[in-house]
Amino acid sequence: MKILANNKRANYDYFLEDKYEAGIVLLGSEVKSVKNNQVSLAESYVDIINNEVYVREMHIGHYREANQFNHQEVRNRKLLLNHREINKLQRAKSEAGYTIVITKVYESKGLIKVEIALAKGKALYDKRNAIKQRDTNREMRKALKEY
Numbered sequence: 001m002k003i004l005a006n007n008k009r010a011n012y013d014y015f016l017e018d019k020y021e022a023g024i025v026l027l028g029s030e031v032k033s034v035k036n037n038q039v040s041l042a043e044s045y046v047d048i049i050n051n052e053v054y055v056r057e058m059h060i061g062h063y064r065e066a067n068q069f070n071h072q073e074v075r076n077r078k079l080l081l082n083h084r085e086i087n088k089l090q091r092a093k094s095e096a097g098y099t100i101v102i103t104k105v106y107e108s109k110g111l112i113k114v115e116i117a118l119a120k121g122k123a124l125y126d127k128r129n130a131i132k133q134r135d136t137n138r139e140m141r142k143a144l145k146e147y
Helices: 008-013 028-035 064-069 083-094 124-146
Strands: 002-006 014-024 045-049 052-056 077-080 098-108 111-121
Touching: 002 028, 008 014, 008 098, 008 111, 008 124, 014 083, 014 098, 028 064, 028 111, 045 083, 052 083, 083 098, 083 111
Parallel strands: none
Antiparallel strands: 002 098, 014 077, 014 111, 045 052, 045 098, 052 077, 098 111
């Protein structure tokens, strides 16, 4: 499994609860661009429309060799999930405070996969606690390494 893009901000801004692996419908030039790490998950989010799951605002850069057959950089891209998973996500998203975010894009057995997570937003004090915890873990690792 080769990780092509990672959304570090999602772990900072949200409590990630359930994670799902989904396939994504891409054009040929999009696949080439994703494999060249020209993908950005910064502003992307997942939306459910008519029992189908879509990624919105995911930026995939142009593939230089595609010339006139290139793709749009930002467009809705369909995710491939089974009905049971879609229904779970729909029920959870209808509850207050839940959203669905993309955590990473990776290549598995030659296919591009997307990991999405059901997430609940963090408050400011939760973010401060996460920073504090990360700093103490870093200091502990450094002290053990020096020892």
